[in-house]
Amino acid sequence: MTIRFDDKVAIVTGAGGGLGRGYALELARRGAKVVVNDLGASRDGTGHSDAALKVVEEIETAGGVAMSNGGNVAEYDQMVDMVAKAKERWGGVHILINNAGVLRDKSFAKMEPADFEFVVRVHLIGSAFATKACWDTMREQNYGRILMTASSTGLFGNFGQANYGAAKLGLAGLTKTLAIEGAKNNIKCNTIAPVAGTRMTADLFPEAAFEAFAPDKVAPAALFLVSDDAPTNAIVGAGAGVFQSSYVTLTPGKLLTxxxxxxxxxxxxxxxxxxxxxxxxxxxxxxxxxxxxxxxxxx
Incomplete structure (x- = not known):
């Protein structure tokens, strides 16, 4: 069976490069109409570019259908506008992949409060804003597929990334509640924790590892998690063609008297x-x- 996305409208945030670009290209190749969202900023959240337009051009050249959007996920009104434009052109929004993110890595001792707040705002609040902008439409359609992007840093910790880790574990928690609340309207929500060589990880990976950890080796998990027959409330690790499942567990405990x-x-x-x-x-x-x-x- 080949998984297809015909008649589906998908939004991918942070899709101007790296993982988001890979998701957008594969969704389009499998029949989805894709909103390629990207602010075009550098990985610390500053600057702009025409990255989204280039990905749209790639999709259209390959025979797909796409539109660009330069909205900032951290600005709710811009996310509402993005969804409105997608609905105006294509009639609905069925899939949202929250992929946009920034890094401002420093040890907690050296981290400015503004750097903590900014990273949490883009990753966690930004994903919540983009999701909220889609939520009513998905409920009305009785169909929605949402993917949050967590990280091994959020799930397990990593030195120098207190802001990023806090946001990423927050996204896994957001997923869990939305999976419960969305169930009656056929809205499924999952979390992916990718490991890939991208602009975000450019100085973390040796050059030789970039090919092994290419973004297109994460895309299969991401697309499965937003497909018709996707699970819900899953946390999936993905990198270099290896796919993993992660869980939040609870021990029976001990009654003390x-x-x-x-x-x-x-x-x-x-x-x-x-x-x-x-x-x-x-x-x-x-x-x-x-x-x-x-x-x-x-x-």
Whole structure:
């Protein structure tokens, strides 16, 4: 079976290069009409370029259908305008890939508060703004596919990227709630944690690794996660042709009573509290309370 996107309208933010460009090209190749959004800024969020126009030209040259958009994801009104223009031209928006991002890496000790705020605003708030701009349309259509871009930094941490990591784990959390809220309207929401050689990672990868970690080796996972038969609430790692699944888990825990219900008791029972035997992957936040209730009943 070949996965197609005929009759679907897709928005890809940050699609002027790297991963976003790869997603846009493959979506168009498989039949989608694509809004190529890119502010065209450098990776620290400054400057402008005509990157989106070049990707649209690539798509059209290959026989696809696309339009460019220079809106800033961190400005909600610009995202609303982007969605309105897509609907005006093509009648709807079915797919949103939130890919736009910036980096301002420094150790937390040296990081200015403004650099923390800016990175969180672009990645986390920007993705929320773009998603909110699409949300009512997707609900009305009873169809939506949304992909958030997290990172191993958000999931597991990385020195010098406190701002980026905070935003990226926030996106995984946003995904989880939107997957629940969107379910009744056939809106599926997933998270991808890509590893790729792009402008964002230019000084992190040795030159030889760029080919191995080419963006087109991430695109298969991204497109699957916005397809008709996509799962929902998945966290998928992707890089160099390797695809992984990541989970937020919860251990059964340990009920403490009497003298053990104390700071000293937590310390004494730490191994039992953190014992992963029987851990679960909750599908909603309510499951934490349910597990506590089970422990209270002696289950």
């Amino acid at each position: 009497g003298d053990d219900l104390s700071v000293d008791g937590v310390a004494a029972n730490w191994d039992a509290i953190t014992d992963r035997h029987g851990e679960i992957v909750p599908q909603t936040g309510a499951e934490q309370s349910m597990l506590i209730g089970k422990a209270l009943q002696g289950g």
